[in-house]
Amino acid sequence: MDVFVLFSGGKDSSLSAILLEPFFDVTLVTCTFGFAETWGAAERVASELGFPHSVMQIDETVLEAAYEMAISDGYPNRAINHIHTCALECAASGHAVIADGTRRDDRVPMLKLPDVQRLEDTRKCAYIRPLLGYGRRAVDALVNVHLKIEENESEKIEKSDYEVELRAIIKERHGHEMVHTIFPGRHIQSRVIGRRSLGV
């Protein structure tokens, strides 16, 4: 049974892929709008983890709509959720089983149950969130066992999540300050650099 896992190269989507691996044929998929080349980091992590990887092009109108939301709200959450929903719909168009790295304690991106059911019903797909039943303590324990991690401040790490292209379009149109206004503060982000146990 094939599963296509939306993949940013981060530890949550990496761990999700590892949890699915014994039960599915896993392919990792990274989204891009083509606005900036952001999927390279994810591709390298996928290779380190030993999973096949592909890049999924999403229509740039989705990024435009998300940009409008972020500027209008002065805050990125609604925009990121919008991108995530569109990415899932795009993935579900081609694949019967899709997945992502959403954790129990995540705020964004996070689909509400009715939106999950709508996605599955309209696209005739199964949408799996392997980490939804895992809290921070359990995720950390599994990450320690299965992944090699490097931690750093958010902006110094090359990432392939939705935020990168959203930041890029805001920076291009409004400058660096607006990016800092909409994405306040820096927080420590982790980078997956390899796998501790290859296969299970």
Added chain:
Amino acid sequence: MDVFVLFSGGKDSSLSAILLEPFFDVTLVTCTFGFAETWGAAERVASELGFPHSVMQIDETVLEAAYEMAISDGYPNRAINHIHTCALECAASGHAVIADGTRRDDRVPMLKLPDVQRLEDTRKCAYIRPLLGYGRRAVDALVNVHLKIEENESEKIEKSDYEVELRAIIKERHGHEMVHTIFPGRHIQSRVIGRRSLGV
């Protein structure tokens, strides 16, 4: 890493154990109040699946409180959730990582997020719900691959879930009719009779 999975012998808790198996040392645990011998069915399924199994005695005051709720409400949901919460607390007293078979679309038993966080914080445990991110379509697909199932009407199947002892105490004190009033209708239940793929 050890995990103790609350186990009724049903397909959800069986599948949860199978999903955890590649990553944890799984022990299945079935609760009893000692009011009726209900854990035998779960013990047999655990043996068929190839997992170690133990029985956990829960204080009968928990069943008494649940009985009062069910009679007062005329409906079993609050009572079953109460038993489930107490069973998790009991399991967490002895074990650092606990789990159950709660699915995304379940209504009961289902702990709300603040109750999950309270459980983890007060008991210093990790509480994992491997199927929380799985909907009906994905669960059915995995069950078909991994479990041998027999389907039948609810009351004809020997089960080890909380409902059995709750039904038994209501029947003893109020008779058969009250059981039917509080648990309206029969629904098809499944029984796990074996495993299709031993180990992964």
